[in-house]
Amino acid sequence: MTVPFELSRIHHVAYRCKDAKETVEWYERMLGMRFKSAFSEDKVPSTGEDDPYMHVFLDCGGGNVLAFFELPGQPGMDRDRNTPLWVQHLAFEVPDYEALLAAKDHLVAHGVEVLGPTFHGVFKSIYFFDPNGHRVELACNIGTDDQYAELARVAPLMLDEWSRTKRAPRHAAWLHKEPES
Incomplete structure (x- = not known):
């Protein structure tokens, strides 16, 4: 279209x-x-x-x-009670994994509770809440060009399967396996 x-x-x-x-x-x-x-x-x-x-x-x-x-x-702030806390969030990119770890250290030093780093296949991220209760994510890309190309290739297949089954398609199952260090 x-x-x-x-x-x-x-x-x-x-x-x-x-x-x-x-x-x-x-x-x-x-x-x-x-x-x-x-x-x-x-x-x-x-x-x-x-x-x-x-x-x-x-x-x-x-x-x-x-x-x-x-x-x-207006009445006091609230959130959509039918949506889990982890769903609605603001995600910002940092340049690399070292920056992600530095951000986590900075936030923790200022009393912010931080979850992660969490592995997402082609990026890693940390999560925390701002003073308004909005969930914030900082992420750094770690994927290869081949991995991003493969994700683009399977995206329509995954969406079609999801539309039919409402279950997680496994066309990119490799995303869920963190490489061993």
Whole structure:
């Protein structure tokens, strides 16, 4: 299927936060993001609703932007109780395994509970929560060009099988076997 336009990148991804200042400071201190800008209105521009908000934007590298809304006039934050905690998360890439381990050490030294590193076949990652309860993942790629090509080749097969069976296809079973050191 073709569309009459082309996407160039994600402009930003937005989540809700409990406290905009605390959130900006945490992402700066814990992940080295740069606070780019903020917008604040008493009325929502797209709907005209009276709903004061602070919208903050953080540079997370590579032209990517992570944004948050603080909404003091809305009920307290909650999450989708029908979705497991591990599903919805923000994932950021670090350059290599050494950087992943350095990030883990940094986070732990600042009192953040970190899970991992976890092996995912073509990447390894660590997991933790931000002060708003959002799960965050840092990942480093470890796969080879051949492995990524094989994953691209079997992706349609895996999706078709999943659609029929709702069971994990094993077209890339090698992903689940960590190589021995």
